[in-house]
Amino acid sequence: MLYCYVPIVFFSLVAWQGLKFYKNYKAAQEIGFPMLASPIDKLNRFWLLTKDFLTPLLRRLPFGLGEFSQRAYMGWNFPDFYKTHARLKSDAFTIVTPGELEVYIADPESAEDILKRAQTDFVKSPALYDILNFLGQNVNTTNGMTWQRHRRITTPPFNERNSAVVWQESLKQTREVLEFWEELGNVRTTTDDSMTLALHVLTAASLGVKYSFRESLTSKPQTTSGYTLTYRDALNTIIRNMGLAILFRMVEKLQIPKAMLPAKMKKMKLALDEFHRYLTQMVKDERVAIATTGNTGLTTDKANLMSVLLRSSDQAKAKANLEATLGEESPTNIAYLSDEEVYGNLFVYNVAGHDTTANTISYAVILLAIYPEWQEWISEEVDKVFSEGVGKDTGQWDYEKSFPKLRKCQAIMFETLRLYSPVVSVPRYTAHSRQTLSVNGKSYDIPPHTNIFVNVAALHTNPGYWGDDALTWRPSRWITKSTSLDEDTVIKAQPPGVFIPWISGPRVCPGKKFAQVEFVAVIAAMMSSWRVGIVREGAETQEQSRIRALQIVQNSKVEFTLKMKKPNGVGLKWIRKSR
């Protein structure tokens, strides 16, 4: 009997999806942007589980019937760049799906406007961000007053004093990495090692925990009793497989018994559970340390994300409790973080602050090896900045004096982020209200429950702004002559909305300076005494090896953030620069 219901259920589902699609089509027509259609909602769970298998089959369908599948996943904007906008001759277009309506924007002024109105009009969609609530709600996933509370409490550690720690730790890690790479001869682990380097910088600056790069390679990791993984391995397993971690959270809701999970998912579950336990223990230990030493966490060398989160949370909690005991009529609004929220924020800062910077370093290093002329370009600047006094002894390099002068190193970072931005599109949501948006000077009405994507990859490569060589990696486009007598060159300022790897407005990335300081320290230290080249394969010429390496760089895809699919395909050789 049951089999009779199967076709009924199937056709009802199809009809329901068709109805939703039609409703969205009418809404998209009313907005007035050019339209594209997709019969699939990219957040549909069945699609998420099967898309890797189905997409190649769909692409083979005749008459371009499966063409929509190119845009049916998060992050399709790379390597589409500005192409779809150019084809539709519009800085805005709509994709109609049976899920929620999607609008893509590549007009710099509208992009800026959307990002500025992040607190009220264009918020973060719960459907997209709730899944990132690993271990607890956090600054990245919340909206409104809750977000303000998270932001107020979590950002103070990212100050100038912290930048000096980031600078010193980045230089130290780079010295160790380079010694290791010199010994290796043929380095195929640029991305993995950059991840380790960035993780060590982050744990030093945010948790006050220091690791040695060399020891992390040679010594067998010591697991704490009762754990299978070390803290670092648990975090690494999660961060290097964020796509899987997100999928695990979706599958977790289906309550599939652990024994039935595939091996990869079991490993992810173990990493997430143990990372949670480590954080719980670290928070407990930090509380004891604060109580016994009276360390405020704000004015001493021990100021780090963990101590600041706990201290400001605990103080605010104590104040609220006192007000409640005194029977005050309107006790302070909750101004602290619950323990779960502390874990959630520690997790998100670890993920956001590690993977993004590490990948930017690894893209830049491989691009420098492909285009060695830019190595000379930076080296000239580094030699000039450190010509007096400390010279090549990076252990003596001073953050405050040198960082602002290393403009070419900053240009390398900006140019790398322009083409290989970790976040290729920024999703926002109109929630329950209708919003007016001006695009290229004309006003449009955006309906409620619309996902509006600021198309970062398109903005960064619009030939109308960046010129005919928009897709070429050319760091010198960032340097211009200074009008001041004190400096001969400066970084070229861009108009608002044109270059937004860290976005802008109230939700601008709080780790922007952190990432810049780390990147500049690493690249300057590398180029002060070293040169890097591509290791040729077989009978390859130098030119062929560069073309191959560039293909590997361009063969990237978004897995939480943008990454090369096969970074280990490029072998690099590091040699000391002759004095």
Ligand code: HEM
């Ligand atoms: C090259 C390096 C980096 C890039 C390109 C980058 C980019 C971004 C972008 C585009 C966002 C906005 C995402 C959205 O609203 O959906 C963001 C948010 C965030 N980033 Fe970064 N980031 C970098 C490094 C860092 C670092 C080093 C940290 C911390 C140490 C960090 C912590 C965060 C946090 C906590 C948020 C959420 C802020 C909020 O929503 O209020 N990021 N980042």
